[in-house]
Amino acid sequence: MQIVERFLKLESASGIMLIGAMGLAMVMANTPLDSYYQAFLDLPVEVRVGALQLDKPLLLWINDGLMAIFFMLVGLEVKREILVGRLSEPSNVVLPVVAAVGGMLVPALCFTYFNWGDDVAMRGWAIPTATDIAFALGVLSLLGSRVPIALKLFLMTLAIIDDLGAILIIALFYTTELSALSLYIAEVTIALLFIMNRMGVMRIAAYMIVGVVLWISVLKSGVHATLAGVVLAFAIPLTNPDKPTFSPLKWLEQQLHPWVAFAILPFFAFANAGVPLSAISLDMLFTSAPLGIMAGLFVGKQVGVFLFTWLAIISGVAKKPQGADWRSIYGVSLLTGIGFTMSLFVDSLAYEGMADLYGGADRLAILLGSFVSAVTGYWLLKNTLKH
Numbered sequence: 001m002q003i004v005e006r007f008l009k010l011e012s013a014s015g016i017m018l019i020g021a022m023g024l025a026m027v028m029a030n031t032p033l034d035s036y037y038q039a040f041l042d043l044p045v046e047v048r049v050g051a052l053q054l055d056k057p058l059l060l061w062i063n064d065g066l067m068a069i070f071f072m073l074v075g076l077e078v079k080r081e082i083l084v085g086r087l088s089e090p091s092n093v094v095l096p097v098v099a100a101v102g103g104m105l106v107p108a109l110c111f112t113y114f115n116w117g118d119d120v121a122m123r124g125w126a127i128p129t130a131t132d133i134a135f136a137l138g139v140l141s142l143l144g145s146r147v148p149i150a151l152k153l154f155l156m157t158l159a160i161i162d163d164l165g166a167i168l169i170i171a172l173f174y175t176t177e178l179s180a181l182s183l184y185i186a187e188v189t190i191a192l193l194f195i196m197n198r199m200g201v202m203r204i205a206a207y208m209i210v211g212v213v214l215w216i217s218v219l220k221s222g223v224h225a226t227l228a229g230v231v232l233a234f235a236i237p238l239t240n241p242d243k244p245t246f247s248p249l250k251w252l253e254q255q256l257h258p259w260v261a262f263a264i265l266p267f268f269a270f271a272n273a274g275v276p277l278s279a280i281s282l283d284m285l286f287t288s289a290p291l292g293i294m295a296g297l298f299v300g301k302q303v304g305v306f307l308f309t310w311l312a313i314i315s316g317v318a319k320k321p322q323g324a325d326w327r328s329i330y331g332v333s334l335l336t337g338i339g340f341t342m343s344l345f346v347d348s349l350a351y352e353g354m355a356d357l358y359g360g361a362d363r364l365a366i367l368l369g370s371f372v373s374a375v376t377g378y379w380l381l382k383n384t385l386k387h
Contacts, residue, residue, distance in 0.1 A: 015138015128296025
C-alpha cells in the first residue's frame with residue numbers, strides 16, 4: 001500500500017505541474033514571447049557517430065526521446081502490476097479492464113461519427129481515447145481524504161490499462177514506411193535483451209546500453225521510437241535471486257518516477273500545449289476533427305467508462321469499488337476525459353508533418369475537452385463526496 005500511496009502523491013503533484021507547464025506554454029505562444037517559444041522548439045539538435053546521424057529539432061527529440069523514457073516507466077508499471085500487483089488478481093482486473101475498453105471504444109466512435117469519409121481527419125481517431133493519469137489523479141487529489149482509496153485505485157488501474165491500450169494503438173496504427181535493415185537490428189536487439197533476462201543479468205546499465213541501440217534502430221525503422229521504451233521495460237528483471245529483497249524493476253521504476261513526473265511530462269506539455277489563439281476562429285474549432293476530439297473526450301469518455309462500468313457491475317461480472325456510489329463513479333468517469341499529454345502525443349503522431357492542417361485547432365480542442373472534463377468531474381465529486 002505504501003507503493004500505491006507514493007505513486008498517487010507523485011502523480012497528483014505532477015498533475016499540478018502539468019497545469020503550470022500548459023499555462024506557461026499558452027502565455028508564451030500568445031504574447032510577444034512567441035518568437036522565442038518557436039525558436040526554442042525548432043532548435044536543431046544533432047548527434048553524429050561515424051555514419052550514424054540523428055538530426056532533429058528539439059520538439060522531436062522531446063516527443064521521440066523523452067517520451068520513450070515515459071513509456072519505459074509505463075512498461076515497468078504494467079509489468080509489475082501484472083506479476084505482483086493489482087493486475088495479478090483477476091477480481092481486481094475485471095472492472096477497470098471493462099471500463100477502459102468502454103473508455104477507448106466510445107470516444108473513437110464519437111470521433112468517427114464526425115469525421116467518417118475524411119481519410120486525413122480519420123488519422124486522429126485515437127486522439128480522444130487516451131487518459132492523462134497524472135492530470136486526472138491531480139484533480140482527484142484536490143478532494144483529499146474524502147475520496148475512497150478503492151475509487152483512487154480504480155482510476156489508477158483504469159488509466160494504466162488505458163496506457164497499455166495506447167501502446168498497442170501506436171504500434172498497430174501509427175507506423176510509417178518500414179526500413180528492413182533497421183527492423184532487423186531491432187529484432188536482434190530485442191532478442192539480446194530477453195536472452196540477458198533469461199541468463200539472469202542484473203545490471204541495469206547493461207540493459208540501458210542495449211536499450212539505446214534498440215531506440216535508435218526503432219527510430220530509424222519507421223515504428224515509433226517510444227515503443228522501444230516499453231520493450232526495454234519488459235526485459236528488466238523483477239527479482240534478483242542473489243538478493244531476494246532487491247528488485248531491479250522496482251528500483252528502476254522508483255528512480256524514473258520523479259524524473260518523469262516532475263521533468264519529462266511537464267516539459268512535454270510545455271513543448272506541445274502552446275497554441276496561438278489568434279490564428280484560430282470558432283469556425284475552425286468546430287470543424288469535424290476538432291469537434292470529434294472535444295466530443296470524444298468530454299462525451300465519449302464519460303459515457304464509455306460509466307456505461308461499461310455499470311454493465312459490468314449490474315451483470316455481476318465485477319463488484320462496485322468499496323465506499324463508492326454511482327455518482328462518485330460517474331465523477332471519475334468524467335475525469336477520464338482528461339486526455340491532455342497522452343492525447344497531445346497521439347495527435348502529434350496522427351497528423352505528423354501536417355502541423356498547419358487545422359491551424360492548432362486540434363490541439364486547442366484537446367485542451368478544451370480535457371479542461372471541461374476536469375472541471376465538471378471535480379465539481380460533481382466535490383458535491384458528492386462531502387464527508
